[in-house]
Amino acid sequence: MDTDGTHGGERRTPFGTGHVPRPAGPPGLPGIQGLPPKPAHAPAPVTAVGAVPGPAGGTAGGQAGGAEGGAAGGRAGGPSAGPAVGPTLADWLRVPRPAAGPGVWSYGHVPRAAQEPEVTPTRQLVSGALISLLAGLLLWSLLWNGYLGGFWLWPLYMFTPDSWAGTLPSVVASYIWYAIVAATLAIGFGRLGRWPELARRILPGGRAARAEVPAPRPVEPGGPDDPAAWADVRAAGLVEVADRLGAEARAGRMNDVDHVRIGRAWETVRADPSRARAFADAVRDKGAGACVHPSGARDLPVRAARHDLLARQVLLGTVQDGERNPYARRGSGLALDPAVLGTSLLAIGPSGAGKTSRLVRPVVESLALQALAGQAAVVVVASAGTALGPDTGYDVVVRVGDPDSVYDLDLYGGATDPDEAAMLLAEGFVGDLPGIDVRRAATALAQLLGPFRAAYGRFPAVPELRELLDRVPVALAALREALEAAGQQRMLRELDARERQHGAPADPGPALADRVALLDRPAFAGFFNVAAIDTDGPGRPFSLRALEHPLRVRVDLPERGHADASRMLARLLLAQFNAAAAARTDRSLFALLAFDDASHTLTAEAVRGIQRLRSANAGVLLTLRTLDDVPEALRTPLLGAVGCRMAFSGVTTWDGKRFAETWGTEWVETRDVTHRTVFADQPLTRAIHAFRKLVSGKAVTTDAVTVRQVERERWSASDLAHVVPPGHAVLSLTSVRGERAAPLLVRLGGRD
Incomplete structure (x- = not known):
């Protein structure tokens, strides 16, 4: 699995400085509903002092406190160790969150105009201001010296009596009128020369931000909408x-x-x-x-990202303020929430690009917080040792191959129907093998699972399933004898059909046996057990059927020592998630399955299942080093199945080509400037041109500008491979309501 350079401990990058009031004392820890309670030897959640991240921002924990956080708060409902710093809970709640499209960080968002206002060059402003100033002084001089007559003095003569002549009131009235005329000229020529805009442009402190759209006002304390x-x-x-x-x-x-x-x-x-x-x-x-999560936790032990639980958002970064992005989105925060994650997200980037630390962990952390609030269920699959937060931040941690693992993995995904269980197993076992029909493999497995369940009331464990697929005579004879004793003639016919098909040219049995053998290893002894078997295994089976509960689950796969088995289990988990999410009776909870590395995990049926998750209030997060880790026939369907696509810095040009084709083209305005040499006819003009060429070394030219509308790729393969800076990514979003955000260049890692 891809850890993206996060080995050697947890990466704790502060994303913000806001804090909320510290939680109360530690509550009780009842068992999780719908799951077996943890054994007595399970590690209990620890309480440590650390900085509690605020609702709109936070630190990465107590270890990253100090200047960035400043506050020390309770951990997972623990007591506080110091005063809270930052906005109070009430102030945080009153901050406006205007609706501004998919992916916009809505906390305190200030909308911008859709189009960038035309900006006059400073040189042009200076020249215009000087010309208007000289013109105004010239007009005043002409008026003052009487070259234009005395018509401008008529109002003065009309409103002052003749008896004032030569008196002080007459002098005062005259100078007042002169001041009015001078001020009128200054205002008129100032507006003509755009003096106020020039002053804002060049004077210190005069540069004002252009907020074309008024900023929303916070809710007043004590109003009816507070x-x-x-x-x-x-x-x-x-x-x-x-x-x-x-x-x-x-x-x-x-x-x-x-x-x-x-x-x-x-x-x-x-x-x-x-x-x-x-x-x-x-x-x-x-x-x-009140109404606390079944685990008793009221917060995560540590937060590494900036969250806004009221809007259910997590901040990933800031849209770059450059020409490659739409003007309305420049400088705004880029956030993810269930509204966009419900269309699923695919991220491509090389190792070390930050897929784990800057995408997977913040998203999983956000869904874990929402699970504590009773809004979501999240399952993250990663290689053992990946920095995805401490174990105490999860309700269930399945460490496949670790004898000390508290929980086990249900190989059949909680299914009770043999045909359904066979389809899930076939998808996980041989779904990636070319030339193997998954449906035939599912039929072969059903011909064994059905009789076994009819005979023993359960599905076979891994060693038993391997013996049946290898046609061990003792295992088959015992199964046949149990079926005959139970009078299961129909299941006997199923078993006979499997024996007749064994050895046929297209028989998937040998391939299934080879894949099951990957799990029948000493390292996995005691794992993948079924509930009806009384074994000495250390864990209790966890099934994805528990997605109807607000769970936080992490599955650690032994990628280093058992890569093939890990990939097979990843495919099996994806198939089980697609089936469990669609079969939920209560879909009020948003369910997310996140893969830290989805290499060799996707199959044709899995891609079709991802397309159906949107209507089930669920989604998947897939990260890949390259699209080459996906079968070639599935690369285009995969990019079409997900609604959110993300290309990290460092992608290859052939990966960038796929993204460029997916994002399509747009109409842009181009300017072509043609330089033409000026040939003079008059002798004096030719002499002046010759002198200019002698001084500047360049011939006198004139510019012809041609403006055209052309269709151009939003992001070309070359741009994605060479223009995206390190620490950045290009991201397009689609919401479950069909709203779209064009590909945006995003600086990852929070906001300044």
């Missing part, structure tokens, strides 16, 4: 509950996760008013700790 006042709870008659929640926030005992989690619980109360009493009792008893 999100910190819990007005909807108060309006429903739960005044005591609203007061308690407000007091928790003011006292610093509520953080961003608490607010979003309790807000989601209140939404369920509005949908089912019968839950109002239980909600009120929970808030009355536990305050900000």
Whole structure:
């Protein structure tokens, strides 16, 4: 798996400096609903002092505190060790979050005009200002010296009486009128010469930001729309509950996760008013700790990215302020949320480009926070040792091949139907082999899984499945005897059909046996067990059928010692996720499966499954070093199946060509300048031109400018390979509602 240069400990890059009030004391740790409880020897979450990242920003943890964070707060619901620094929870809630299209960091976003205003060159402004100044002085001189007559003095004569002649009032009135005329000339010629714009351009402190669209104003404290006042709870008659929640926030005992989690619980109360009493009792008893996640955690042990849980966004970076990006998006934050991740994301970049630290970990961290708030479920698959956060930040950690692993992996994905289980196994085992029909492989497996389950009431473990595929006589005889004793004649016919097909030219049995043998190794002894088997295995099986619960899951694969087995398990997990996400009865939780390295993981059926995830409120995050790790026939369908595409710095030109074809072309305005030599006819003009050429060394020319509209690639393969700077990426987004964001050049790693 690709760790992108993150070996040697966790990378903790601070992405922001905002903080929220520290959480309350450590709550209890009940078991996860829908999962077996952890054994007694499971490592308990530790409590350590560290900086609590704010709701709109944060530090990477206590180790990255100091100047960047400054504050020390509780970890995973632990007590605080110092005062909070940054906006309070109420101030954070009142910051406007205008809707501005897919991928826009909405926290305090200030929209810009769609088109860039025309900017006059400074040299032209200076020359225009000087000309208007000289013209104004000339006109004033002509008026003052009477060369234009005295018509400009008529208003003075009309409004002053003759008796004032030679008196002080007459002198004062005259100079007042002179000042009015001079000011009128200065204003008129100043506007003509654009003096105010020149002053803003060159004077210190006069350069003002061009905010064509007014910035949204924060919500005033105590108004009816104040999100910190819990007005909807108060309006429903739960005044005591609203007061308690407000007091928790003011006292610093509520953080961003608490607010979003309790807000989601209140939404369920509005949908089912019968839950109002239980909600009120929970808030009355536990305050900000009400309706807590089944793990008891109210925050992550450490945050390495900047999050806005109210908008469900994580900040990836800043759109570069350059000509390659649309004017309206320049300088704005680039964020990801379930609205765009629901269309799935594919990222391509070489090792060390930052795919793990700048994409996978922030996204997984955001979904983990949303899981604590009861909004999402996330599963991340990576090589063992990849820096994706501490174990205490997850509810389930499956370490395949590690004898100390607390959890095991259900090989059949929680399926109870033999045909469904066979299809999942076939997709994971031989879905990448050319010339092997996955459906025939699924049929072959079903001819063994069905009889085995009918005989023993469970699916076979890995050694048992290998014996059946290898046609070990003792295993087959025992299975046949059990089926005969149970009177399963139909299953006996299935077993007979498998024996007849064995050895046929297109029989997938040998290939399946070879792939199952990869899992029947001493390193995996005790793993991939089924619940009905009483074994000495260290872990309890975890199934992706648990996606209906707000879970945080990490699966560590033994990539270094068992690369082929790891890739096979990755394919199996992707197939199980596609099936489990589509089969969920409750799709209110957004489900995400993230691969730190999806090399040799994708199959034709998996790509088709990714296309169906959008309607199931789910998505996948796939990272690859190169598209060469995907079968050639699947490269174009894969780019078409995902809605978000990301090319990191350093991609090859052949990978860039695929992205360029996917992003298409756009109409742009080009200017062609033609230089033509001027040939003079008059002797004096020729002499002047000859003198200019002697002095400057260049012939006198004239410029002809041609403006055209041409169709050009948004990003060419050469630009993607050579123009994108290190630490940057080109990213296009599509939301589940069909909104699109053109490819943007993004500087990764937060905002200044």
